[in-house]
Every structure is written in structure tokens, then in C-alpha cells.
Amino acid sequence: MARLFGLETEYGIIREDTETSDPVIESMELVRCHHRPFRADWDYGGEDPKQDARGFRAKILQQEEEELEFEEKDRHRPFSFHEMKSDLMLGNGARFYNDHTHPEYSTPECATLVSLIAHDRAGERILLDCAKKRNQLLGAADAVQLYKNNTDFHGHSYGCHDNYLLPRHVPFGDLATHLIPFLVTRQIFAGAGKVGIEKGNDYRQEGYQLSQRADFMEVEMSIDTMHERPILNTRDEPHANREHYRRLHLIIGDANMSEFATALKVGTTALMLQLIERGLSPKSAALATPVESVQALSRDVSLRNPLRLSDGRSIAPIDHQRLYLDAAKSAFSGGDTETRWILENWETTLDVLGNDPMQLVDRLDWVAKKWLLETFIDAEGTDWQDSRLPGLDLEYHNIDPERGLFLGLELEGAIHRLVTDEAIALAMDTPPMDTRAGVRGMIVSKFLKDIHKIQWEKITFQGGIIKPVYSLDQLFEPQAVQKEMERIRKCQSVDELIGV
Amino acid sequence: MIGQFERREKPIDPVEKPRDTGGPEKPDTDTSRDKLLKRMRKVDPKQSERYRQRTGE
16 A cells, blocks of 8 residues: 555643743643644544554553642643643644654655655754744744653663554555564664663663663553653554554654664664565564664664663664565565655665674764764863763754754755755645645644534534534545646635535 | 765755765765865764653654
8 A cells, every 4th residue: 555654743842931830731832833823633542552553452551640649630720621731733633732742743644755854854844933923922033942862861861763654454464574683673763762771760871772661661562652651652553444454553663863874764764664564574573682782782882882682692783674675675676766765765774784883974963963972072182971961962863954953954954855945835735735734734724713623533513403524534545636636725714625 | 976065056865876876985075074074063062962852752
């Protein structure tokens, strides 16, 4: 089936103009600075985080205890749960809201990497615009700062989830068997880099590692996302017709600043899923101890320490990724242009990582950050124990172009770009026109005042006891999307849209 | 050459074959390095100590 993917990013948020700030309020205020007026119209009816892809419904999530604690703390607040979440469905098909006190931007569903990158970066700029507006209201230019990262260096992590649509007939057991080892070594090009190590609430400034999230991976598979985080999340919330589709919801990934790293992370994973769907994934790549391996590899920036396979053999991390690359090359080398781009860049990246990873400073986040930190260490005559380094790590992810270290590199032309600034600006207001997000965005733009509730796969309109519903739960074929968009362009009313 | 400090007027689209095939290279011009160092030196030394977030997903 055609590719369809999206990224959800929880941003870190702080106030610098005050010693104490309330993360719930800050996150809510930020979302409400978007030019689309807030209305509590998100439809949570389609969300069931306890439905497990392994075929059962979880009785309890590990995070519930903490959530209940937060709920107790938040009980005094003079607003409802829906008001606190502050959900917005934007005209570009994205969702923007307050998730667990983090402003979260979920890209619309995208069918190409170019589109995904443009929309992911559009999210950064939408949040930046909101921060500017909030700072104007506060009367302090730098009051609110936003970070596209995954840790606070005190043991609290927040996610960047990559999502993929799959046909339901792909057995979840196959996904588990083949994806878990792939995800363990994906970090060699997808890691965003981190100074030090976190365990529980303990932070130790020891060296440098590939990934922000590896320290927080505790089990191979689980439905949980906030405690005992898994390499493979088993949440079964397809946001589509459940009989025909499943959504793979990966929580292991870092939030990438680099367009290239995002494209390679999502592109290689999409090819892996196609391999699994066709039964072509390598059979002898399973790791003996995936959780230990994900952390050990993250702390091995030489990329040379061998990983133990479940059949007793050992393999170097780069060679492990080559198993998947070789399978993908055999299966897809005659594929479309984007497939060929993924294969070529996957191969080149592995080759260069094997020779001198620092040559990828313009493409991979963990390399670019390491280069910046080493440059600072050299210039200051200091070492990796310098207490300023975690702060520099954090500022790498600041989305303010005046301050962010990654964005500083990008401003200097030192970062390999995949999309233009014009394409990003366009994506801030325009949905991908080749997926159902285009249909949703068009309806939001055209009939906003008529919408009662909205979610990814369904829009409910105002009117009577039985309200009219528009379903997008099977709208995935590009031709059907185009046809529907043509029809909606001509619709003058909701009745016409619904076909009453 | 990929990754020099020259400004790219036309960023590369992933669906196009990269035009600069000479292999990646580290940023190394003095001016750019100085600008980046200036940016890094401005960072509050206590920045990460003050940075606290609630656990997310």
C-alpha cells in the first residue's frame, strides 16, 4: 500500500523571566496564541490508549498513578480537561495542543518525505510564532523558550513519535520480531545526541551518547509511553478503519533538528515496514538483549562495539544496519525516486559512519552537536566534565533562530537542507494535497463554524440530536483523495458535503 | 562538496539525486566558527539546571 506517515513532537517549554512558572498554564497559553481561535472541539471518542496490538485491552497503564497525582494537583484549576488540552486542528491538517504539559505539534498525514519534512518544520515555526506572540503579551522578548528535544537532564523525558499506516493483515508478531532489532541500531543515524546519562531521576555528566531517548527505554514491548517505555509501543489506535488498518506508533525516536536525519529515520523505517509486509526482512538479525543493546550502543560513539545476536554471533552496529539495507536494496532498487533516495543515502551514511562519522556533521544531529561541543571544549580549553555542556546540549534544540545552536549552524549554511524555506512557509497553512489531511484541512478551512467535534478520522458537525458525521477512516488512496477534494471544493454547505 | 559553509540557494530535494556528490565535510571557516562560539558563550551556564519539565510520552 502507499506510504503514509506523520510525526508527533512534544516540545519542552520554559519561562526565563520568572523563577516559578506553571507548565500547564504556559503550555495552554502558548497554544492559545495561535491565530486560529481556540474552541474545545476535539473528539476524544476515537482514542483508546489501552487497546493493545497484541490482542487485548490493558487494565491499567503505568502512567495512570502519576496522571492521577497530576490530576489531583490540577483539580483546583478553573478550567475543564478539554479546556486544558486546548486542542486545535489547523487548516494545514495538523493537530496542535497541550499534551502532558508540553505543547505538541502532530504533523498531518504525509505521503512523501519532502512533505513530512516541510510539515515537521512548519510545526517549529508555528510554535515560534506563538512564542513571539506570547512574549509580546508578557512584555519580555525572551520570556518563553521552546525546545525540540526529549529530556530535561533531570530524568524527565518527552517524546517525538513516528507513525506509519499499515494494513491490518500484517501480524503484529512479525512487526515485533523484525522491527525491534532494527530500531535498536537505527539510532546510529537517527540519534540527536546527549551529554551525560540519565537513570530514574539521576543525571550523571558522563561522556556523550548517540541518543536522547535510549536511557528511557526499559522494555522490549509495552503499551505504556510514560513509564517502562518500550522499544516497540503496542498501542493499537489506528485512527482509521480498524478492520483494514493499523497504525504503528513508535516512541523510541529522538526529536531531530536535522531534516536529513528525520528523512532517513522515517524513510528507512517505512522501507523496513514494506520488507516485513512482503516477508523479506532479514531472518538472522534478532538481538539477544535488545534493551541492554539500545543503551550500550547509544553510549558507544565509536560505533565499533559488537552487539550480540540471539543466535550467539556478534555483529558491529553498522553491519547490523547493512543487513536491512541489503534486503531493502534487493527488494526495492527499481523503486520510485524517493525510494532510491532512501537507499542511496542509507548506504552512503553507513559507509561514512564506518570511516569517519564526523564527516556527517552537516546531516546527523548527534554528529553536529558533538562537533559544536568539541569546538567549544577546544576554544575554552576545558573538557567533557565542564558543567556548561548540558546547557549547550539543550540550546542545540532551541527553536529560536536567534539562539538555537542547530539553527545557528543552519544559518551559516553548514547544514544539508532538503526543503526550502518557502515550502515550509507554505506548509504552515496548506495541508498535503495528496492525503486525507488535505480533505480535513479543506473542511476545517471552509466549514470551521459548522464543526461540533473533530478527530483524525471523523468530523462531526453541528445540528440536532443526531449530528451529521463526515468520515475519513478509509480515505487513503491518492485518487480517491483527489476526487473528494474536487467535490468538496464545489460544496457550498455541510448538507452538500455530507450528501444529505 | 556537502556541508561547506557556502549558502545553498537551492536546497536539495530528497526526491532528487543530490547534486553535491563530493562527500560530506566539516564546517571549518573561522568566521562561522567564531559566530557559533559567540552563540555558545552566551548560553547561561546554569541553563540546564534551571530547566525542569514534567514527564511526557
